[in-house]
Amino acid sequence: MNPIDFKKCFLCQSEDINDLRDPSKHCGKNNEHYKPYENLAANILELKQLKQLPFSIDTDILNSNYGSLEKAVCHKKCRNMIDNQKVTRARERQKEETIHSPVKTRRMSLPAGEISIKCSTSSGDVDPENKTEEGPKCFLCDQPRGQNCRSGFYKAATLSLDTNVRRAAKTICHKALLRKITNGDLIAQNAYYHLTCLTKLYRQEEKTKRQSDNCTGKVAVLQAQGLAELIDYVESYRNTNTVLHMSELCHLYSARLVSLGIDSYVHTSRLRASILSAVPDLKEIRNNSNNQIDLAFDCDLTRALSEISSHDCNSEVFLLPQAARILRRHTLEKKNNFNGTFPAECQEESVPPILTTFMTMLLDGPSIVKNQTTEEIPSMSPAVKSLSQLIAFNSVKRRTNTPASAPRHLRDRETPLAIYIAVKVYAVTRKECLINVLHEKGLCISYKRLRTLTTDLANSVVAHFESTGVVVPLQALKKIFTTFAYDNIDHNPRSTTCRSNFHGTCISILQFPDRPNQREQEPLSHNAAMNQEVMGKSNVAPLPACYTNLPPIALSKENVDVPRLPVDTPLRPETRPLTETLKDVHEWLTHAFGLLEDGVVDPGTTKWISWAAYYANKFGPPLSPVTPSMMLPLFTETAHSPMMVFHGMNIVAAVTKHLNTGQTPVMVADQPLFTLAKKIQWKVSDTLGEDKFVVMLGALHTEKMLYEVLGDWLEASGWTSLLSVSGVASSGVADSMIKVTHITRTRYMHQVTAIALYSLLRQAHRGYLATTIEDEPLELDAWTECQRDQEPHFLYWHQTLELQLTVLQFVKSIRTASFDLYLETLEHLMPWVFALDHIHYARNLPIHLRDMCALREMHPTVHNEFVKGKFVGQKTGRAFSGLALDQVHEQLIGSLKGDGGIIGLTEDPVALERFMITGPELARIIEEFEITPGNSDRRHHEQYPKYKKTFREDVNGLISAFSDVGNPFLENSGQLISLDTSRIMPNDVVSTVKNITKVGKDKYDEFFLKRVSSSTSPWTSVFHLSRLPLFSAKTQQRKDKSHLASMKEERTQVIKMMLCGHSGRDIDEEVFAHENALSPPSLSSHGQMHKGTKSDILKCLEGDVEDSTSPMPPSPDVVILDAAFIVQSLRPGTASTFQDYTDQVFLPYVMS
Known part of the structure; x- marks a missing residue:
């Protein structure tokens, strides 16, 4: 091996002398210049031992003496190849190759001349399709290790690799690769790959994305x-x-x-x-x-x-x-093409x-x-x-030379805003002239173009209905739990020119996906609502006959018996004691009372005082996605006819079978329609029986009825007067709380009242603790029970608080989609419904509870979905905002009547038939455009500081109003008293307050036993009213008795006059002492007239007047003038207006 030239990079020994660095410069403040060389030498020796040293270097000089490296230099990139991180990774790879572990790592490099096959978690053998005599092949190029590629050969060991490869294959449309990876993830397939092949795949993906982006x-x-x-x-x-x-x-x-x-x-x-x-x-x-x-x-x-x-x-x-x-x-x-959706x-x-x-x-x-x-x-x-859309809509290649000509717009320049404005104006006003004026101003499309769009859209919808054989919207999702709502749609025009009303039927679809992107739609895509084959026609095609023709059915007027259900499950919900049911809501009351005691408005977002804001902060945003909702074409027939209800149930069953095969149809209706639907179920049990179809009672209408129960209980008690005096509501709004003309406003008033009553209860208990001489004072609960037994006034208002909290718990079960709490609270409220004679719901709610309790055995799939919360809808992603299914339906009807528009249609059969199809579609288009995408605010609408401040002020105002008339929980007279008039109630009203829950429970138990569970009495037989006397009970005499007494008195006076006239005697002055009326308003007391002259009232003043014979008249303190006499006596003179008469004539005379 050649010796190391330390003037060059001692690692790569290349001729490049640029960017050479001395490692000793990074030795730190200790001046230990040998430390960097020591670390480098240790890394080189270990990589050499692991057979993963990237350089060919003589390691014999790197023994214990590192002096030979003290003047060595190297490239930064070369040094990075042997740093501590590379040594750690090499050590991990060596360990995995030794034990053949299936542990997931980033990449595993195989040593030269050896192929190590790592076992997967699913199988110990390599995929036969990816194994050859030469070893495993790259799943990208189908070549073994070392063929046509000099880079590393790795095994798939991370799930992110599988995700990235699938994304890249879909992006570049690599069909061969997509077929390979359809059998499972790459780890399970024991896939190997070349690093160069994987890099090439990722670069192709990036190139495809750039080309796609550059095209636009x-x-x-x-x-x-x-x-x-x-x-x-x-x-x-x-x-x-x-x-x-x-x-x-x-x-x-x-x-x-x-x-x-x-x-x-x-x-x-x-x-x-x-x-x-x-x-x-x-x-x-x-x-x-x-x-x-x-x-x-x-x-x-x-x-x-x-x-x-x-x-x-x-x-x-x-x-x-x-x-x-x-x-x-x-x-x-830029070209646009409206396809029926936004x-x-x-x-x-x-x-x-x-x-x-x-x-x-x-x-x-x-x-x-x-x-x-x-x-x-x-x-x-x-x-x-x-503004961008309006500019694009009005842009033309060449402006016409005729300035007075109407503007013309190409269809490919129509922007969503221009279409939306025309649809919105048409839906609200239906005025052609207004749309054309806006069109001339360049704001929207013309009325003629709008007419063409709506016709094409309606024909496309009808064509879709005929192709599928079922009337189902284009936007409906398949293989998703689906429910339906059935209700009437009424329109009573206020215009004096309209002479007809509209009373039709509307069926809506509500679907519950498990995740936001769970979509399997109809053959026609959601992005292609327009059917090119039927576009261009001038008339709207009729709906299929199977949808418009109603089948005949007749219901017997005789009494109906409730059939027995083949289930072993109890037909009434299991309930806890009422104190346990209300334990959760008492936590809110305690929390709110503490905030009221502090007296400081917290500007933060955690200490909420209102009921909905408290629970929204507690539960957070919902986990379930938004509930898609849509309407079927309308019906002109009234919803309350048996034929229409029967037809609607058949449609619900057919659409359910088409969208989610195997699911039991579920339909929600209000109380009158629920009654008809149950009778039809019991009559046509072979096709729509209770084992094949589920009918639910609408929770929104039930909530409204419960507020009416509260209104009957509180009427004439002085509650509405206190609401008006405290400034929480005006007198008219406060009186409307009794009849529940506005559900949201009524719910708000009961929330304010509940906190006020609880605060007064706590204050009364504090007063008891401060004044008691007992050694062991009673706690709040024990003291409350003691006071309930002794004071009827205390009992009445504490029962009011319990009833309000129970109703709020019922609403909470809807907001949080808690099916068990929904049934439990209804069971607790049933005695009040029976005791206060709400006969229609008292007859139908037991049937509804019976059906819901039997779901577990008769329809387990539906029961499981309801337990998951799919018996309520979620229109937004905001916290604590679940809606009853019939409330979602009512909102759709509201958008149809407000946005779909029924103005001027009831008198034109052709226009009305057209509206049956286009109305729901226009409402859908408007809703799609007005939805704000990407709205991340998931707070409840009460979770704002301004609402918190208003709610606190209303609660404090109502507490002050209660305190002014006397804290109801401090009353110790043993009487039941009206708060505003201080009228003492008779004993029969006191007896009602003490026994109302027992009376209601007895009636409920008897009704359920005789008419629901055992069917010994007909379900539709006469319902006997309780007629319990309350604050609103009348104490006046009957009208016929008062009229008889008046006639007798008049007859006596006439007889006296006749006798006096015949006998020549003087008529007694008593006959003419008063008018012949029963009760003159100023001279009577409880019907007893005062007989005398009107001047008798002045006798009591004679002693206070000075002697009138004195020569000098007394100086007056007050001068009383008869204004009518003055005006009649003074002439106008030259005054021509009332102001002139006042200034010139009247005021000068008065001042004189």
Whole structure:
């Protein structure tokens, strides 16, 4: 072996003497110059022993004496090849080759002349297709080790390698490679590869991506946008004597590229050259101490350039035509084609990137700010998207010479915004003239074009229905758990010119994917809703006859018995004691009471006081994806007819079979439709029986009924008066809480009331602890039970608090999709429903609970899905925002009536038939456009400081109102008293308060036993009302008795007058002492009239008046004037207006 020439690199011994470095310079402050050579020698010896030394070097000189290396130099790249990291990796590879371990490593290099086959976790043999006499082959080039490749030969040992290879194969469309990797991951197939082959594959992928990006020019434009914004950022530091660090500029540029959605790799030298070429007065400053490059402005050069530009006043104007030509070229090259849908990125993709870049810089200025993270960089604003689309929509190659002609737009220039504006205006107003006016202003497409689009869309939908044989939307997903909602859609126009209403039927589909990207759609893709074969027609094709024709069915008017279910499961939900059920919500009350006691509004985002914000912070955003929802074509038939309900159930069964074969159909309906559906199930049990079809009662309508139960319980108790006095609600809004005209507002009032009552309860207990003389004072729960037994007023308001909390727990079960809590809270609330005579829900809710409890045995798949939370919908990704299925359906109907538009359609049969198909599609298009993509805010709408402040103020105001009339939990009179009127309730009302839950539970148990479980009595037989007296009970006499008493009195007076007239006697003054009315308002007391003259009331004042015979009249303190007499007596004179009469006549007389 040749001796080492220490003037050259002692490792590679090449003739290249550039970049030679002395390792002793890195010995540190200890001046131990031999340490680096010692480490290098140790690494060389170990790599030699492991047979992985990359250089041919005589190691005999590297014994214990390292003096021969003290003057050695080497290349940096050569030294890196034998550093500590390379030794560690070599040591690990040697260990794995020795024991043939299947441990996952980055790459395993095989020694020269030896092939070591590592066993996989699934099989100990190499794949026969990849094994030859020469050893395993590369799965990329099908060549063994060493053939046509001098690089390393490795075995697949990481899952990331399999992922990257699959991605690259799909990107470059390598069909042969895709066939190879379809049998499983590369580790399981014992795949080997050449490093050169894998590198070539990755480079082909990158090349394909670059070619794809360059075809659109998007990446280049976005890079130019980022560079332009960076240059604007640099220009902002002109004349500030600031030194710009190149590393910081690279970081800002990279962050901006990431925010624009492209690769963040930045070539520092090229970026520096681009900045220096764009800003000629920048100079480069090299800092040799830390190898950092800085940029600074040259003051002299900057001053010279500014003087030149100030004298060249036309230079900026000359740039405008150049910019316009560039923008026009890119804009006119961009083509659009509306296919019936608005994808998430449709607005950005409808215009060239260079146009949006220009509009962003024009409107928003530079987006790069110092010390700004990637997340803080704003995305493209809606104004930029809208203005860019309008520019592209109105751009033409050559403007017509006729200025008065109407604008014409090509179809390939129609942007999503132009179509959306026309659809939105048409859906809301249905005014052709308004759309055409906007079209003339260049804001939207024309009405004629809109008519063509809607016709093509409707015909495409009908063609899809006929091709599939089932009426199912194009956007429906297959092999996904699917539910349906069935309800009426009513429209009562307020216009005086409309003479007809609309009462139709709407069926909606709600699907529950397990993951966001779980999509297996119809043969027609979601991106191709338009069918080219049926486009261009002037009329809308009719819907299939199987969808519009209703099958006959008749329901008997006789009593119906509930059939028994073949299950062993209990038909009533298992419940815990009410205190255990409400334990969770009491934690919220304790938390809120503590925050109210602090009295300081926390500006943070953790200490939430409202009910929804507290649980949203506790549970966090939902794990389930958003629930897709869509509508089927509408029906003109009313939803409450047995034939329509029967037809709707058949449609639900057919669509369920088409979308998710094997699933039991599930349909949600409100209370009247639920009753009809159950009767149909029991009549047509062979096709739609309870073992083949699931009917659910809508949870939103159930929640509304529960608030009505609370309203019946609180009516006339003084609750609404306190809401009005506290300023929480106006008097009209407070009264509407009883009848529940607004569900969200009513829910809010009960949340405020619950916290107020709990705070008053805690305050009353504190007062008891402060005044009691007992040795062992009672805790809150024990004291509460004691007070409930003694004070009916305490019992009433504590029962109110319990009822409100139970209803809130029911709502919580929907928000959190807890099926068990849903059934448990309903079971606890059933006695209140029966006791307060809500007969329709008292008849149907036991059937609903029976069906839900029987799901475990009759429909286990549906039960498992419900337990997972798929009995409620998730319209957004916000926390604590689950919605009942019928509420999702109601929102779709609201968008249909508000966005789909029914104005002026009920009187035109042709337009109404057209709307049956186009209405749901128009509502879908509007919803797709208005959805904001990429919205990462997953907070609940109550998790904002302003809402927290308002909620706290309302709670404190209601607590103050309760305290003014007296804390209800401090009442010790033993009476039940109305808060606003202080009216003492009779004993029958007190008895109701004490026994209402027992009465309701007894009625519920009897109903369930006789009519549901054993069916000894018909389900539809007469329901006997409880008629329990409450605060709102009437105490007045019946009208017929009061009328009879009035007639008797009048008859007596007439007889007296007749007798006096015949006998010639004087008529008694008592007859004329008062009017012949039952109760004169000013002279009666509880119907007893005061008989006398009106002047009798002045007798009590005679003693306070001075003697009128005195010569001098007393000086008056107050002068009372009859304004009516004055106006009648004073002439207007020259006054021509009321103001003139007041100033010239009336006021002078009064002041005189």
